[in-house]
Amino acid sequence: MDLFVLLGTFIAGLVVGIPVAITLALSSLAYVLYAGLPLVVIPQKMFAGMDSFVLLCIPGFILAGNLMNMGGITERIVRLASAMVGWMRGGLGLTNVAASMLFGGISGTAVADAASIGGMMIPGMKKAGYPADFSAAITAASSTVGPIIPPSVPMIIVGALSGISVGQMFMAGAIPGLLMGVAMMVTAWLIARKRNFPRQPWQGFRELLRSFTGAFWAVAMTGLIIGGLLSGLATPTETAIVACIYAFVVGAFVYRDLPIRQVPKIVIDSAVSAAGILVLVGFANVFGWILVAERIPQAIASGVLSITDNRFVVILLINLILLFVGMFMETIAALIILFVPLMTLAQGVGVDPLHFATFAVLNLMIGLTTPPVGVCLFICANIARLPLAPVIRAIAPFIVTNIIVLLLVSYFPPLATWLPSILEN
Template sequence: MELTLLLVTFVTGLVIGLPVAVTLGVSSMAYLLLAGIPLVTIPQKMYAGLDSFVLLCIPGFILAGNLMNAGGITGRIVRLAQAMVGWMRGGLGLTNVAASMLFGGISGTAAADAASVGGMMIPGMKKAGYPADFSAAITAASSTVGPMIPPSVPMIIVGTLSGISVGKMFLAGAVPGVMMGIAMMITAWFIARRRNFPRQPWQGWRELWSAFLGAFWAVSMTALIIVGMLSGFATPTETAIVASIYAFVVGVFVYRGLKLRDVPKVLIDSAVSASAILLLVGLANVFGWILVSERIPQMISDTVLSMTTNKFLVILLINLVLLFVGMFMETIAALIILFVPLLALAQGVGIDPIHFANFAVLNLMIGLTTPPVGVCLFICANIGRISLVQITRAIWPFILTNIAVLLLVSYVPFFSTWLPNLLSN
């Protein structure tokens, strides 16, 4: 009875559009009240879920990304991307994807990528003669590359839940992230050829070199983060602090786009964003504790393994579950609730934990571009001033492309494990 109330309340909250954090909290409270468990359990379990040193790096990386963005980083990255690929047919579409790949190493979140790159690229593409639906769709799709390329907030959450090194998780996502970007650029090029989209003239090697120098300090932050963690010189949390200091120095003294008077607003915005994420983590931990106490993870694992122990079929089932969940639930909440039981299932059939974690995150990234709860869809549709129906129709080629990459990553562990194994030995 209590479990039924929990699930009904949770699903109802999602259907009527309540924020995921509120839905998790309300449904957990309803369960505890009916079960006669003291409500003091909620803050206790929230604190237990947040009592992790690794989670402290989330505010640090968010602050670093916001400082760099406030310092004018988006324009420099777009300029570099345009100099590299803007001369091809549909060049601004390819520039959009390339900019997201470069920006992903700065922000670590898909929503920040969609808002920052989209705010510049979507109006520019429309002005250059690209359809509004295509401009918004390719921006939304390419923004999902960001959380795969380090630093990545979902990868930090996965590392916390599984005990896997966050540094290894960052490395594991790099190759699939690049694969997604290249695949979407190829898709955009084919669409551009078929629909005869405009192309920009080649700007020359001098412009490419100048654009590279202009974006060098921004792109170098990704290298700083990876080297810091792999060398063992700093923990992920310490690396996030160093990245924030680096972003401040570059924004104020190198690019000079960040003014000291702007810093308080950046700090406040970063604190609000980090607080929202950590509140979600805490409440999702309460919900997850209830599921564990009801033995839901064991039931899921036992049910699937009773049907099949074939690794390839289990991977397919996990992908289908996560793709479906990603359509309705926010990424971090889905990870906290489902990652541990699905990890146990994956390990039960011999799937490497890093490999599983990688394609699990990739599944949920695709969910950010699928209705009805695709956050990036809403952001880009709003910027492009088009309806959700229009952007949904236009984004399907890119979703299918990303699913093809997902299948490759799911069934070929090499793409996930090669880089962590290479650089950690």
């Protein structure tokens, strides 16, 4: 009955439309009160969930991304992407994906990508003659590459949950992220050929060199982050702080597009965003602790394994569960609640934890573009000033493409584990 109170309150909150963090708090409170536990257990477990040194990466990378974005990075990245692929059929669509791949190495969040790239690309594509629904759909789909290519906020959360090195998690996402980006570019090109979308003239090697020179310091930030982690000279948290200093210097003194007077506001906005994520982590940890206390992870693992212990089938079931949950729940909350139970299940059939963590994040990134609660879908539809229905229809081919990449990563572990193993040796 205690568990019924927890899950009933949680589902009711989601149905009513209460924010996920508040829903997790209310359902946990209902369980604690009904079970007669002391209320002090809630702040204790919240603090335990947030008391992780590696989670300090989150405000660091958010601040670094915001500083670079306000410092003129988005325009330079879009210009570089346009010079690289804009001359092909449907070039602005390909530019959109390429820009998201480059931007993802800086922001680490899909929502920041969708808002920043979408704010520029969607109006630009519409003006160039692209359908509004396609413009919004490709922006929403490509934004999911950001949290796969390092750095990545969801990967940091997974590292804190599993004990896997954040550096390993970052490297594990590199190849799947590139695969997703290339697959979406191919899909966009095929759609563009079929529907005869416009193309831009080749701008020449001089423009390519100029745009690369202009975006060099922005793109180099990704190299700084990865280099710091792989060299062992800095922890992920220290790397995030170095990235903040780098972003400030480049934005204010190299690009000179970052007004010094705006820095306090950027810091405050970044702190608010990071605080929202950490509060969500805290409430989700309370909820997850209750599930563990009720032995839900063991029940799920034993229940599935009693039906089948076929590794192929179990991986498929895990993917279906995460894809379904991603349609309704925020990524970080879903990770904290479901990661441990499903990792227990995956390890029961011999799945490597690093491999499982990678395709679990991929699943939930796809969920950011699926109705009814696809955050990136809502952002891009709003920018394009469209109802959701046409954007959902337009994004369907990209969702299929991403699911194909997900299945490749799920059933071919070296796509996730090869790069971390090479870099370790």
